[in-house]
Every structure is written in structure tokens, then in C-alpha cells.
Amino acid sequence: MQIYLIRHGEVEEKYHKVFGGSRIDMGLSPQGLQQGEAVAAWLKDTKIDAVYASPMLRVQQTMSPLVRQRGLQPEVMQGLIEIDFGDWTGHRWDEVQSNFGMSAFDWMEIIENNGIKNGETIDTLKARVSECLLKIIHAHPHQQVAIYCHGGIIRVIVALLLEMPLKHMAYFNIEYGSISMVELLPERKHAVEIELLNFQPPVA
Numbered sequence: 672m673q674i675y676l677i678r679h680g681e682v683e684e685k686y687h688k689v690f691g692g693s694r695i696d697m698g699l700s701p702q703g704l705q706q707g708e709a710v711a712a713w714l715k716d717t718k719i720d721a722v723y724a725s726p727m728l729r730v731q732q733t734m735s736p737l738v739r740q741r742g743l744q745p746e747v748m749q750g751l752i753e754i755d756f757g758d759w760t761g762h763r764w765d766e767v768q769s770n771f772g773m774s775a776f777d778w779m780e781i782i783e784n785n786g787i788k789n790g791e792t793i794d795t796l797k798a799r800v801s802e803c804l805l806k807i808i809h810a811h812p813h814q815q816v817a818i819y820c821h822g823g824i825i826r827v828i829v830a831l832l833l834e835m836p837l838k839h840m841a842y843f844n845i846e847y848g849s850i851s852m853v854e855l856l857p858e859r860k861h862a863v864e865i866e867l868l869n870f871q872p873p874v875a
Contacts (some may be wrong), residue, residue, distance in 0.1 A: 672808065672853040673866070675714070675817040676825045679725075679733040680706035681847040688764045690775075692756035692823075693791075705874045706848025711736035713850070713872035719743070720814035723807055725751040725821060733848070734819040745819075748806075750799040753821035753847045754782065757790025779826065780838035793837070800827045808855065825851060832863045844869050 680703030691697050699707070713860075722745040724734050730751075738745050759767060767775040773786065783793050796875070807816055818828070824861060826840035832853055845851065852867035 672812055672829075673815045674807070674853050674855070675717075675719070675815070676828060676851040676853065677710055677733065677817060677819045678822050678825055678845050678847060678849050679727075679729040680704065680710075681817065682729055685728070690756040690759040690762055690764070690767075692754050692760055693752045694755065694760045696728050698728050699754060702874070703729070703847060704732060706871075707733040708736045708872045709872040710848060711740050712875070714817070715740065718815050719817050721746070721807075721811055722819065723748055723751065723803070724819040725753065725824070727752055727821070730819050730821065737817065748803045751820045751824055752801040752817070754796060754823040755791035755825075756787060758788045759790065777841075780842050783837045796827060797831065800824060801831055804828055804831060815828045829853065829865070833865075846871055846873070848874075 677846050679699070681700045682697045682703060683700050686695065710733065719741060722734065722738055722743050724730050724745050726747045726749060734745060735807045752810065762770060763841065764775040767773055773781060781787060785792050807818070822845040827837060827844070830837045830840050846869055849869045849871045850867060851869060854864045854866050856862050856864060858873055
């Protein structure tokens, strides 16, 4: 089974470097819309059996070119929404240190330690993402699937598949409009392989 993990495109400029998470349903910038088209174009010769997506606007806009191109009916999963950043929501990255005494660059480790006030707990986050992931895997054991979602959720999915702490995903960047691909090989000792990580198809 191959799973293509696609992060939504660039968001509106006023939300750049802002923790939006699940509470701000922002749309895409013109560049972000082009990134959605670029993803669909790059995948045009790739067999996609099913598409799953977060219900958030920025994801739906990114996904639109591919499902329109393929005539596929995506399954929207509430469990794929972005992480709830609690009191950090609406704050710029550079404000987190002054307002909360924490470094925004440590956000994955902080989430793993339930360190964001009124934010989503790590247990709740992992449970909802795991539920979605298991449903998708069981439904498509030998197929190729696209999951359109968010940078935080892609990191959680990869961490779950590799059985590694979320904080270690800080070593990996997941850019706007990027594609990552994991292959599940249950017959092998190492049953999960990362075949592609954070690839951004060029915008025309």
C-alpha cells in the first residue's frame, strides 16, 4: 500500500507564521491555489484509488484540482483536522516566546508534553489520527491512497507509522503544497518505508 500525504498549499498572507490550527479556517493565497494545481499535475500519471481529506477550507481548496481531474469522491474525515493549538491560536510564531515563555520552534515537543494551555492533548491527538489512519489502511490494503491534510497531522501520521516520538519529527520539514509518500510492506521486517518526503512540485 502506498499513502501520499499532501499538505495544503500556502495560506492567506495575513496568516503566515501564525498558529491557526483547527480554530481558524483560513483559505489559500494565490500561490497556494497554484500549488494545489501543481500537486494534481505531478500526480497525473499516478494511480490513486481513494482520496481522504480534512474538512478545513485550505485543504479542500488544495484537493479540488486532483478530485476534479480524476472524478473522485473524497471522504472527508473530521479526525484529519489540524492540531488545536489552544491559547497559541492566532499568535505569530515570534509572539509565543514573549506571550507564553516558550519557543514556537519546540512546538512538537511542547504538544507531546501537553504544554499548551487549552490545547489538544497528545493522547487525544494521537487517538483521532490513529483512528483515521487505521480505517484507511484497512480499507485499501493493496491500493494507492492520497490524504490531504495539514503539516502537523502529516507529522503525527509519520510518527505513528514509524513508532517514534512526535518531538523527533522536528527534524523533518513539511512545506506548503508538499507531497510525502510512505509505503506499507507488511511482509517485510521493516514494514514501513518513507519513499518521498516534503517534495514540492514546481508551480507553473
